[in-house]
Amino acid sequence: MATRGSADTRTTAVVWAVVAALCAGATALALVIGLAYVAPHGRAEQVTVTDCAVHRAGKNDYVRCEGSLSDGTRIVVQGADHPGRTVEVVRAPWGHWIVPRTGPLAWTAALAAPLLLLLATAACGAATFRTGRRARDRPVAGRLRPVGLR
Missing domain, CATH: 1.10.287 (Helix Hairpins)
Incomplete structure (x- = not known):
């Protein structure tokens, strides 16, 4: 057929x-x-960066910092670059804290x-x-x- x-x-x-x-x-x-x-989307928070470390990811390295919110909660932030600096961060849809560009x-x-x-x-x-x-x-x-x- x-x-x-x-x-x-x-x-x-x-x-x-x-x-x-x-x-x-x-x-x-x-x-x-x-x-x-x-x-x-969401409310921006002020974070004081306390410690940063460079993590290896193949050819691309990225900076991962720890900091504390104004209420004392410790968080991990991607995109902040200098300890001691205060940066604005927001929670991304996937749950991480990021520095808006x-x-x-x-x-x-x-x-x-x-x-x-x-x-x-x-x-x-x-x-x-x-x-x-x-x-x-x-x-x-x-x-x-x-x-x-x-």
Whole structure:
């Protein structure tokens, strides 16, 4: 029995759809993380940094500091850099205390990554649609298509 489209074309369409879905998820994640750093939701707290240490993470090192809130609660902060300094921190959606980033470069970085991922999602969605349409429009094996139909 002849079916429309080859198995390879259908498989390619499914792969493009999966890649588009992964890009959409990465877009949402990048948007949440970027906005958490530049436009934090919640009340800012003042923290006096008491101790900082550099932690190794492959090629990227990061500074992790300990400090105390105004009520004396000890917390761990990422992004603070000098002991003895008082910094403003907010709680991120994932539960860590972070120092909010300010300035136009921080906003550009926070919005550029999701926009690039959104473009990749659109390109993968277009490839999915095009490949799926190609599989659907292929003639049934052994039959000729009428001249006037696409």
